[in-house]
Amino acid sequence: MWLNGEEVPFEDNPRAMRCLKALQRLALAKGESLKFPLEWKLHIVSRNNFPTAAGLASSAAGYACLVYTLATLYGIQDEELTAIARQGSGSACRSLHGGFVHWHKGEASDGSDSIALPVVTSAHWPNMHVLILVVNDSRKKTSSTKGMQRAVETSDLIKYRAKQCVPQRIQAITEAIKQRDFETFANITMQDSNQFHAIALDTFPPCVYMNDVSHAIVSFVHAFNAAVGHIRVAYTFDAGPNACLYVLKEHVPSVLQAIHTSFPNDAAGSVEYVKGIPIDGTASPSSTPTTADAILNGNFTLPTNERNLLKYIIHTKVGLGPQRLTKTDSLLNPSTGLPY
Amino acid sequence: MWLNGEEVPFEDNPRAMRCLKALQRLALAKGESLKFPLEWKLHIVSRNNFPTAAGLASSAAGYACLVYTLATLYGIQDEELTAIARQGSGSACRSLHGGFVHWHKGEASDGSDSIALPVVTSAHWPNMHVLILVVNDSRKKTSSTKGMQRAVETSDLIKYRAKQCVPQRIQAITEAIKQRDFETFANITMQDSNQFHAIALDTFPPCVYMNDVSHAIVSFVHAFNAAVGHIRVAYTFDAGPNACLYVLKEHVPSVLQAIHTSFPNDAAGSVEYVKGIPIDGTASPSSTPTTADAILNGNFTLPTNERNLLKYIIHTKVGLGPQRLTKTDSLLNPSTGLPY
8 A cells, every 4th residue: 555655564554454344344245256366466555645644634535536546446435434443543434425414323332323425516616715824833642532531521612522512513503504605604613613722721631723823824814804894704613733724705805805905925936835726816915905904904913923834835625525537637737737 | 109110199099098998997897906007008019020910910910919928017907808809810819729719709799709719728639830931922811800801791692691591511520620630620610711712712802812822732631731732731821812821840851841842932941931849850942851851752743833932931830829938038039049
């Protein structure tokens, strides 16, 4: 098995082995075991263009890709695979579907009914874009799986969150997504991110995933929204310091310009600094005035931070889920010639 | 009114005015208004040797001092004054008593029965010492009063904390203090500090008082305790980034040496770096080996942080509460000739 250019014996990865065995059992049960004989050896090459172990769900993407690809090989790609993907990485179950996905907690004690189901496809809200702000951080990480286990064992507040807060929010945000109601979606997203990190802090010893730069991004988002007078940007932080900002496509240039103003960066002019979906010219730091400048000239000012707090920015959008590419498909961005 | 060498018109401080008026009403009701006629003008000079507006309860100390001194002037120092002090700064009600104090939340909607009562005097646990680590921080502060208001309005988790967690913990920590059970006291103190900051984060927009250095101190404390195999140090953070560490007197030298190791500081040799109660020679960074060195030579290592993350350290202990000094009393530390 090749992971990002490094050879890793498959047997040394018990989580990947668990997924493989579960898929082989399913193939056998479905009578599909002859499509690709189970005793045949596998040569797996994995390549990732996303930061790994940075709390950006790279393991979710990796295990979703592995499970989908093996399932396709064994001819069982139309089966319910999310419970199998969850054995690789909890959140991998969400990544098997495109668009917006609801991970149901289920009731069974063995977790067998804890599956992910699509809410709407990515085509439902095509202008829902994402800016990922990757921050510089050197602290020792707590793995999200270990952190969650410790939270369940030691946090008093998690009980209330799981029973009272989460079910209400799931219902409200699902409705907001269906209605394409950005402001409601944004407020719930931010409040729930904060509450997740509150629970991490209530864990003993505490788990701290956000750092001072993460909190500076939070302050920036609240200041930006207050300045505009609308909720234009929402932040969410997973088990790491990097921010995931939701922004509608039409507001990406002005938000990005405000980010350049509030988080000045020596690399801001470089093609490597803002990766992913190309942004039209008005978003470069040296461009013509936009909303962000108007804000700065008004009664509101955005916080100004030290230089170079961000490593780089990824511009992306809600995706399609795992795809089988044909030989003519390309993983390269046609406008830059670089991988997406 | 002189505050730390700066003249402030008393009328410009509505909270101080509220305390004064309440004390004058009480003096009138008690028939003590003739001891110092209420219509006489007051010249108040206040001096503070503690960092202000740093989340170290300096306003609590200030208002407790003001209320106690005015009450003494008006001859009502033996009345219940904590509800009056609370009108200056919420936590000032606690600072009117020495030793360990319980601030009762009360039931009345006007807060009139929200008073502080002593648990035990400082003589009950004389070796309970405190190391305050003052950290460098330049962020804009959220006042603790405003932060608390916003938490009550926007946090879902605060309801559960107030109803379920706090009453249990108050009972358990009161018992631990009475029994001088340091480990139980320490665990509750740390868990409750973390939960307070979890609630601050669950507030919307979130209140963030701790910074990366605060969290590095938390990691240090957990690592130190794990290395020693006992809970020797407890942290608590108020509405700011500075740490208040509880340590029994006999462990202060070894803990301080471990702090010097984990938080190296160019000023560590200076008399200005560790202020307050003098520490015997073994605690200086260049001294003979202590427990801290033994730890570093064992299986455990303490985290090593960047240099100069701490501004200075204050060594103090549980105090007596407000005192009226006679002319022969001195505010100077006899061993250094400097103010405490």
